[in-house]
Amino acid sequence: MTTYVYAITDAAHPLRLSDVAGVGNPAAPLRTVRTKDLCAVVSDAPAELRAKRRDVAAHQDVQERLMADGSCLPMRFGLIGPDDEQVAAVLEEQHDTYAQRLGELAGCREYHLKVTRDEEDLLREIVRDAPEVRRLNDRTRHNRGPHDDKLMLGELISHEVQARQAHARTDILARLAPTAVRIENSEPTKDHFLITSFLVAREQTAAFAQAVRTEAQQRGDRYTFRLYGPLPPYSFA
Known part of the structure; x- marks a missing residue:
């Protein structure tokens, strides 16, 4: 199953996402992919993903909830990775870039x-x-x-x-x-x-x-x- 990526946060983010749903119909449950310092908020990617109003709104709702509690790097609608392991590998490879950008966007x-x-x-x-x-x-x-x-x-x-x-x-x-x-x-x-x-x-x-x-x-x-x-x-x- 491919992985849909909503945003990247630091590992200390509270991630209050229990009442927020992901893209797809039925809505995909949210989960996290973590490394030592970073976290990606993800879900299973729908078999067919289009920029429908419901899915675009769900994508933005996740990001709005994250931003209400701290800094996050919002991903564009439709970003899909091969699987959770590959998402984690990218977090590790791009750690310094993501960490710097999170600091720049904090509170903005x-x-x-x-x-x-x-x-x-x-x-x-x-x-x-x-x-x-x-x-x-x-x-x-x-x-x-x-x-x-x-x-x-x-x-x-x-x-x-x-x-x-x-x-x-x-x-x-x-x-x-x-x-x-x-x-x-x-x-x-x-x-x-x-x-x-x-x-x-x-x-x-x-x-x-x-x-x-x-x-x-x-x-x-x-x-x-x-x-x-x-x-x-x-x-x-």
Whole structure:
């Protein structure tokens, strides 16, 4: 039987899991795989595992219970080992790495922030503030103009969008960083110019959330801030 892995803790963790069930239908009983200093919370892996709502919720419930009592390294949904012996072998092989990471995550939670900027408002700002963009925009709007002008206008606008988004991203992160232990940035997307995970100490969570609210209020309706959390610190595990 293969082994489903939920999280790794240190050996002293209280592991209050008697009323929490694992993935699968019927729900798999939880158990632990221990070495001298570390512990993996595991169960039998279902024969067929899919990211169904019930199983994802069970996976997260186990991690939330562990994090309520101490530090843990949350594993991504669907992590399966060949058997308990192989899980124990990995705990031994990676002991120093896991122990260090557990220390870094002690008392911390993850928050995930996505920020968007109203596209039309950004384009109006660029046309207003960039003379060359304004000139080419007027020329191509009122006259057909050379094809090269349209290409140049598109390139200038693209450059301005990236530059202004990068400046806003740097500014926002500079204001929020003091309340975080660590930051992990993801690549911007078409919809979100800022996608960042923050590792926040428990005693700083209120200050961090307030800093996000303050930043959103100061930037107004032109920006949309979406904050998710607190979450298990997947991005830092």
